[in-house]
Amino acid sequence: MAQRTLLVVLFDGVQSLDITGPVEVFAGAETHTPGSYRIRTASLDGAPVRTSSGLTLVPDESLGDVPAPHTLLVPGGQGTRVPDPRLTDWLREHGPRAERLVSVCTGAIRLAQAGLLDGRRVTTHWAYCEKLARDHPAIRVEPDPIYIRDGQVFTSAGVTSGIDLALALVEEDLGRDVALAIARHLVVFLRRPGNQAQFSAQLAAQTAQREPLREVQRWITEHPGADLTVDALAERARLSPRHFARAFHAETGMPPGRYVDRVRLEHARRLLEDTTHGIEEISRTSGYGTPEAMRRAFVKTLGSAPTEYRRRFHPTPAH
Template identity: 55%
Template sequence: MNTRTVLAVLQDPVMALNVTGPLEVFAAAGPEAYRITTASLDGRAVRTAYGVNLRLLPDADLNDCESPHTLVVPGGPVDNPPNPRLTARLSELADGAERVVGICTGSFLLGAAGLLGGRQATTHWAFCDLLADRFPDTFVEPEPLYVRDGRVATSAGVTAGIDLSIALVEEDLGAEAALAVARELVVSRHRSGDQGQFDAHERGRRAQRDPLRQVQQWIADNPSDDLSVDNLARRAMLSPRQFARVFQDEVGMTPGRYVDRVRLDAARRRLEGSVDGLDEVARDTGYGSAEAMRRAFMRQLSIPPGEYRKRFRSTAAPGPAL
């Protein structure tokens, strides 16, 4: 077997899971498949970011490393410009690499190193606008879990880096090896890159006012009911116009979109955790018909319900996928 080299570039500070998640994937594929090295500027220990107070000791000095097969760039804070020595060395290493992989906000380092010009890329949803502003010649895709543009691949936040890494293992070693890695790490079958980023921002905020919080709970508990603005406004004891305005202000989206997101989440959970027929799932989650549910899934997730179930159904829900 041809052993591929993987080099992870550790900026200071760095997000711990951005490092350990992808590298655990490559390690699980076996030492015959990948030889993994971590490196930082001058070989110094680096801090971890965002509240987890650890220090990571790299294997090597970045200046002593050769270009690897796969260059992995985990994310870190993006408030300040990156170290110019780091971006210069990153650019040099990338020139000889077969693949360059940015994990989460690692995309910002790739951009600063001149590696995203004219390419499609993504990052954590909360930083997509900033990435587009900072690197206007990059085509930023805010929805996908990961994006591949030529030899450069970028992922969304945190666990999306694991999904991307499993996809790269499949590319290198085949579907059976990728599935074995997923099983060893006790993660679901890996999500495709075009799967949307399912995050809290898509579900809206929890309202501050008690009547609106009660309406949100009612929607969650009764997705198959008539959830029109008129009916929801009556529950909140507001006029429809006032309800729509206040809901938008507090939740961050219109009532209609919020209902769509709740129904989508309810349908996703049913598909992941049961073998109920698509017609039954659609009826119980407010879509009325399997066709209406299919249209909603295609519009919001770019994947039909049946395919979604095949990819994401829990092993605790045995039975044939419909």
């Protein structure tokens, strides 16, 4: 087995967890399977960098001295808000030489500034998706997934999603058993699929200002299997259906139907992850009514059927 070199780019203002999260995953893989990875860190001049949280990191070497790595990882952080022409030039020249190009969080901004994401599907931290799309119209930015693969370019969302992406890369390189062993050791259970949304429904939506609408939000969350049509919810809020739909959208940032869809999907997902309940029972208690309706919702939003989604969290034991 050929050893893969992982090179992590360091710069002032970097987010420390964007570095340490993935590095712990790859270090765990090296411990589990000796000779699988060689992990290196480098800054432009080989000088120490100060992270956004105030930690000082000492790189192994200077970016000018490193050969082309197998995997080049660019983390994010506050430092990405200010362009760095020298780092941009280095990424533009050396990024295409890596067999695998990876960004964590706003590290995608660094790659975009170097022109390495043009024409690709990417994601980044939800708070910067709109800016990334606006500043780089040649990139297709998707705000929902926690990570995306487009060819040999991998981009991930905020902070801890870098761990999910690193686990996915280890699984690709060394197999599922190794990735699961690392996930358990790090107490992150099993890795989340890349197309899982960055937000829960409650976090994705704003909290309504008016108490009747807040009460409706709570009711939806606590009763996903109930009648959650606009008419039924409007009656609970003591508003006309038209007034309710308009007010709910204005105060939460999304139409009531979309909020209900997210809550039901999230409820079903949790049951698939955490219980052994049957698909038919989950579809009923989550408000889908039938397994086929739930399957369509999962395929549309997550790209996989409920049974496949469950296998990610409850794999068949090896014999």
